[in-house]
Amino acid sequence: MSKKWRSTSVKIVLVLFVVCIMLFAFSFVSHTNYTGKSFAEAYNLPVGQSMFSGDSVMDDRNPVEVPLLSYPSFLAHQLFTLDLKGILTTLTTGAVPFDFSTISAEGIDSNGNVYGIEGPGYLRLExxxxxxxxxxxxxxxxxxxxxxxxxxxxxxxxxxxxTVIKSVPTEEIKNLPYSNDFYNATSIVNWYNYDSVVGSNFTLENGIVGFSDGRNNIDYKDIERIFGKNVSDYVDAYPSYSPIVLYMGNTTEVDGETFYTYLDSHPEYGDSVREFNARQFVEAWNNTIIPPNCTGNGHDYVSFGSAADASAPGGSAAHGVCPPARALRSAVLAEGFGMPVGMTGDENAVLYGYNPASDIKVTNDHNYPVKIVMWTEGEGTGMCILAKIVRYMPDDQLNSSNLTTGGRVGIGNGSG
Structure with missing residues (x-):
């Protein structure tokens, strides 16, 4: 046998030996055919969590690497992107980064990073x-x-x-470090001393639950991070369980008709108290935004003065709220909505027993959000009180008929 033939034979044997070793190795390598659902379950991915472009679906978890022998096709991504460092690491360690494009339908690249979205999306299963x-x-x-x-x-x-995270004795309540634009330590002390019984709650922070698109609930600190400070401030101002518009895409504001009335004079109830109450009503309802097919209310942290009234339950009432309530009622009814809860069609528009800010409820029957805008012009008994509805119309539904803005409509004066 020639020397050349012996050399060739040795090479053939060595190649066959290497192939046998590789086949033997492959026989011991497990391979899991992951789907997006099974991968999410295996690695506890935060399905339902809000995400922006550039975020990783792995959140703060370590990247996932799998055996190259089990997933040789995953090397293709590194070759395609000319990731020489990654290729060298893969070949020397035998582990290759998981290719997320194999288990994703949209918005997730091979590395598991979110791309191509505008605004706060969220990780979901399709x-x-x-x-x-x-x-x-x-x-x-x-x-x-x-x-x-x-x-x-x-x-x-x-x-x-x-979960109870701390118990605070009575004498230390005044030193609690909680406050925002609407309450402080004094508010908490007054609540404890005068407005509560054992078991009563004072809300320090609200989170968001029941998202319209099904994403996960979030706590207070995530509201500003995901949806911005304006939304966080809005949540602070409104009672718990209020509907909150968190995000709006491409929309156009279209004004409805403006309805107005005047405070007028009713000295038997005290015109100064009536003016104060009217302004408080306007403050409570101005810039209230109600989501589609939801029921909303005015915000918290306004107070109303009482005026003696022998005909009222308890002998007093918050006179002065009825003129702005009539303006609001007219704007709401003109929009095609039903009579607000807590109101009546009479001149005395607010029913006894209802807080004019938080107990009155307005239902938005549209498929888009609306904003209640209220303001005053002038002062004293001649003060003009105005209200209108602003529609947040989706840009793809705008036409010549729904772009028409309304004028001013006077509704006359009355008592209250």
């Missing part, structure tokens, strides 16, 4: 595939207590997401 899409034109939810003070026999418990 069938068995992962996806992140741009948010709907409107996203809304409901505020709900996340951190509260619960009155106890000996002070208060600080409760966060249903």
């Amino acid at each position: 069938g068995d595939a992962l996806a992140v899409k741009s948010p709907d034109t409107y996203v809304w939810g409901y505020s709900a207590p996340y951190k509260v003070l619960t009155k106890t026999e000996n002070g208060v418990d600080v409760v966060e997401n249903g």
Whole structure:
């Protein structure tokens, strides 16, 4: 046998030996055919969590690497992008980064990063595939207590997401470090001393639950991070369980008709108190935004003065709220909505027993959000009180008929 033939034979044997070793190795390598759903379950992905372009679907978890022998096709991504460092690492370690494009339908690249969306999307499952899409034109939810003070026999418990994190004795309540634009330590002390019983709650922070698009509930600190400070401030101002518009895409504001009336004079109830109450009503309702097919109310943290009235339950009433209530009622009814809860069609527009800010409820029957705008012009008994509805129309539904803005309509004066 020639030397050349012996050399060739040795090479053939070596190649066959290497092939046998590789086949033997492959026989011991497990291969899992992941779907988006099974991968999310295996690696506990945050399905339902809000995400922006550039975020990783792995959140703060370590990147996923899998055996190259199990997933040799995943090397193709590194070759395609000329990731020489990644290729070298893969070949020397035998582990290759997981290719997320194999289990995703939209908005997730091979590295598991979100791309191509505008605004706060969220990680979801579409069938068995992962996806992140741009948010709907409107996203809304409901505020709900996340951190509260619960009155106890000996002070208060600080409760966060249903768990007591601290107990505070009565003498230390005045030193609690909680406040925002609408309450402070004095507010908390007054609540504890005069407006509560054991078991009562004082809401410190609201989160958001019941999202219109099905994403996960969020706590208070995530409201500003995801949806901005304006939304966070709005949540602070409104009672728990209020509907909150969190995001709007391409929309145009279209004004409805403006309805106005005057405070007029009713000295038997005290015109100065009536003016104060009218302004408080306007303050409570101005810039209230109600999501599509939802029922909303005015905001918290306004107060109303009482005027003696022998015909009222308890002998007094918040006179002065009826003129602005009539303006609001007219704007609401002109929009095609029903009579607000807590109101009547009479001149005395607010029913006894209803807080004019938080107890009156307006239902938006449109498929888009509306904003209640109220303001005053002038002062004293001649003060003009105005109200209108602003429609947040989706740009793709605008036409010549619904772009028409309304004028001013006087509704006359009355008592209250």
